[in-house]
Amino acid sequence: MSRRRVLALAAALLSTAPVATATAQSRPDDDPFYGVPAGIAGLADGTVIDARPVTATRFSLPIDADAWQVRFKTRDTTGAPSAYLTTVLRPRTPWTGDGPRPVLSYQMPEDGVGLRCAPSWVLTQGLRAPTNTTPDAQTVASAVERGWTVVVPDYQGPDSAWLGADGQARGVLDGLRAARAFAPAGIDPRAPIGLWGYSGGAIASSTAAQLHPTHAPELPLVGVALGGNNASIREGLRAFDGGPAGGAIVIGLIGLDRAYPQARLTSFLSARGRAAVARSQDDCIVDAALKHPAFRAADGLTDPGAIDREPFTEVFRQASPLTYPGVPAVPVYDYHATGDELAPIAPSRELLRRFCRAGVPVEHVEHPGEHFTEVAVGEPGALRFLTARFAGRPANSTCTVPPDPAPSATPGARPPAVAPGRPCAPRRTFAVAVRRPARGRLVAVRATLGGRRVAVGRDRRGRSVVRVRLAGRRPGLVTLRIVARTSTGARLVQTRTYRVCAPRRS
Numbered sequence: 001m002s003r004r005r006v007l008a009l010a011a012a013l014l015s016t017a018p019v020a021t022a023t024a025q026s027r028p029d030d031d032p033f034y035g036v037p038a039g040i041a042g043l044a045d046g047t048v049i050d051a052r053p054v055t056a057t058r059f060s061l062p063i064d065a066d067a068w069q070v071r072f073k074t075r076d077t078t079g080a081p082s083a084y085l086t087t088v089l090r091p092r093t094p095w096t097g098d099g100p101r102p103v104l105s106y107q108m109p110e111d112g113v114g115l116r117c118a119p120s121w122v123l124t125q126g127l128r129a130p131t132n133t134t135p136d137a138q139t140v141a142s143a144v145e146r147g148w149t150v151v152v153p154d155y156q157g158p159d160s161a162w163l164g165a166d167g168q169a170r171g172v173l174d175g176l177r178a179a180r181a182f183a184p185a186g187i188d189p190r191a192p193i194g195l196w197g198y199s200g201g202a203i204a205s206s207t208a209a210q211l212h213p214t215h216a217p218e219l220p221l222v223g224v225a226l227g228g229n230n231a232s233i234r235e236g237l238r239a240f241d242g243g244p245a246g247g248a249i250v251i252g253l254i255g256l257d258r259a260y261p262q263a264r265l266t267s268f269l270s271a272r273g274r275a276a277v278a279r280s281q282d283d284c285i286v287d288a289a290l291k292h293p294a295f296r297a298a299d300g301l302t303d304p305g306a307i308d309r310e311p312f313t314e315v316f317r318q319a320s321p322l323t324y325p326g327v328p329a330v331p332v333y334d335y336h337a338t339g340d341e342l343a344p345i346a347p348s349r350e351l352l353r354r355f356c357r358a359g360v361p362v363e364h365v366e367h368p369g370e371h372f373t374e375v376a377v378g379e380p381g382a383l384r385f386l387t388a389r390f391a392g393r394p395a396n397s398t399c400t401v402p403p404d405p406a407p408s409a410t411p412g413a414r415p416p417a418v419a420p421g422r423p424c425a426p427r428r429t430f431a432v433a434v435r436r437p438a439r440g441r442l443v444a445v446r447a448t449l450g451g452r453r454v455a456v457g458r459d460r461r462g463r464s465v466v467r468v469r470l471a472g473r474r475p476g477l478v479t480l481r482i483v484a485r486t487s488t489g490a491r492l493v494q495t496r497t498y499r500v501c502a503p504r505r506s
Contacts, residue, residue, distance in 0.1 A: 025054065025124055028115030029282070033071060034085065034158055041081040043073040045170065046177025046216075049083055051184075056089055058137040060126030065089040065144045068185070069120050072178035074171055076157050077164030077259040085120045086153040086175035088185045089140065095147050100188030102390040104143050105151045105176055107208075108136040109200030112284035113162050113254045118154040135375050136201070142383070148390075149187055151179045155204045156255075162200075163233055163252060164259025165207045165319045172208035173216040180219075190485070192222040194386045198375055199343060202229035206321040206351070209328035217329075218437070218488075223389030225333045225382035228340060228374055232323075232347035234307075234316040237297065239342050246295035247288030250276045253300070256315055263311040273300030322351045329494065331361040331395035333385035335378035337369040349401045361397035361479050394448065394479055429471060432480060432494075434464040440488035447482045454480075473500045 028034045037049060049071040056067040067089045076082045095101035108119040111133075115121065122129040123137060143150045155171030156162055172195065180187045197205035209224040230236035233252075240248040254277055257265045269277060276295065280288050298304035306312060317323045334352055336345050345366070355362050363385065367377045389395065434445050434456070445456045447466040459465045466482055482494040 025121075028118060028121050033069070034115055034118075036081075036083045036158055040073045040083060043081075045074050046174040046181065047073045048178050048181050049073060051182060054087070054120075054124050056087060056123045056137075056140070057126040058141040059134065060128070063089060063137075063141045063144055064093070065091050065150070066184075067123075068182070070175075070178050070182050072174060074157075074174035075167070076159065076170075077161060077167035078261065079166075082157050082159075082167075084154055084157050084171045084175065085118070086151055086171075086178060087120050087123055088179045088182060089144055089150040089152070090185050091144050091147050091149065093147060097147065098391065100191040101147060101149055101186075102386075103149045103151060103176070103179070103187055103191050103193045104386065105153065105172055105193065105195050105205075105208075106136070106140055106143060107155060107172060107195070107197030107201035107204040108133050108140075108152060109198065110154070110156045110160070110162065111200045111248075112287075113160045113251045113258070113280070114282035114284060115158070115160055116282070117160065117284040118156070119152045120154050123152065136198070139196075139379065146383075146387070149179075149185060149191070151176055153204075155208075159258050160255070161259040162255025163203070163319050164255065165203075165321075165324055166211075167259060168204040169207040169211040169324075170215065172204055173212060173219065176219055177216060189488075190220065192220055192390050192392075194223045194225065194389055195221065196225040196227075196382060196386065198227035198378075199230065199371070202226040202343075203231075203321055206231070207324050209330070209332070210321065210324050210326040213326060213329045217435075221328075221330050222392075223331050223333065223386060223395065224328055225335075225385055226348075227335045227378045227382060228337065228343045228371055229321065229334065229348045229351070230343040231321045231351040232316070232344070233320045234313075235344045235347050236342070237307075239344055242294050242296045243341075244293060245285065245289040245342070247280070247283070247290070247292035248285055249295050249297050249300065250280050250292050251283050251285065251288045253277065254280060256319065260315045260318065263315050265312065265315065268301050268303065268306045268312075270300055270302045273302075276300060320347075322347050322354075327355050327358040327360050329360075331363070331385075331389065331397065333363045333365075333382060335365045335367065335374065335381055337371060337374035337377070338366050339369060340371045340374065342371040352399075352401045356399035356401065361395045362399050362401075363396050364398060364401050366402070392483075394481060397479060429467070429469045431459060431465040431467055432482070433459075434466065434482055434484055435494055436463075437484070437486040437488070440486040442484050443487050444485040445482065446484075447480065449480050470500050475500050 051068045051070040054067050054069050056063045070086050071083050074084050110117050122133050140150050153171050153175035155168045195205045237252055297307050352362050352364050447454045
């Protein structure tokens, strides 16, 4: 039994989810709060187990928010019950905007296989944090300054299973469930929710958005911002291979082996590969880069070609946003540097094309530069996008991903008159059914088409429907947005984008 598991068994599972008194925090590996308590298998995903107050920092300066680490029940990538942490930051200043205070789930790039890489630890350590996430703490602080409640999940879980898609996606969504249920945070059940992440955080944000409609449809998600998204894990590892940060290959194999143990990836390691993996069991990406400069996957495997065959290819398929099931049910804002050397842009473009084909409103922006410059260059556009979604304004959707043609580098630019690749709306007038809630009943429905209110009625079977009339509209894209309230207080959002074509001349 691991030391972490022994410590976990010492932590009592209290159904009242008490908030502990603030104390000096131990290193995560020595802290039973990071463990998995016994007896949680029967709890619903997102159930709060316990919580404790902390001081969240940026550059070692306190962020002006009340903050807690909340431990909650979820399931890891194997499907086993587990306990993850999320950090909840509630601004101390009153919310003066319209409606309830928005909630941003910000996915920091954990990028490591040790608990000291986890955001909950990083946010309490300031400049002492052993990771590359200092800019992300500043982003969290900026969101707090806007008055948003910010939720920052440790989406890799207590085993630091880097790149495990299902566990990461559930960690984000169930972390939001826990934050909403955690009374001291004071989150209004009607509060709009946004997801945002850069680099490794974009991987978790993307898969969470893709899983949201089936795993946690009650969450009132309104938008997703993705930056530097490594949509293909295989291509991402190829980008690191033999480079200055080649050590990412080592911890990537560790993380994938923990997330997908049935694949037995470590059985393919050479003697050099086994030695490298043994040295990096607790590494963040900076540690691994220093230990294993210019490391190549071929050097770590008994058969260099194995990485492009089963079981590796199946693991990459399961772990990559590009091949992960589902598409978001809300608008997506994606920004990427054209010269990104660590997160290749081609798989990200392919993922966005897939979203567009499914009718997801996508605004895609590319800037000159590389992976690290895009952090700062792309942030203002993401903030504008999220601010607009929280305000309920219609999303801009270009759905023109290079090379179909190149997009504007100006966030908020007008979309082209007609986006290539999207079929014309098949009928000029048709009905769209309002999605029924999993719990409770619909009590109010509001719909807009192109930003203007449209009528909501009922069909012959008594179902709520929205009548969409495209006749007379100018050619181009138009977005239908349906916002429904339920008797349980949930907020359900549906968005669909249609292409209006000019009438054919006889």
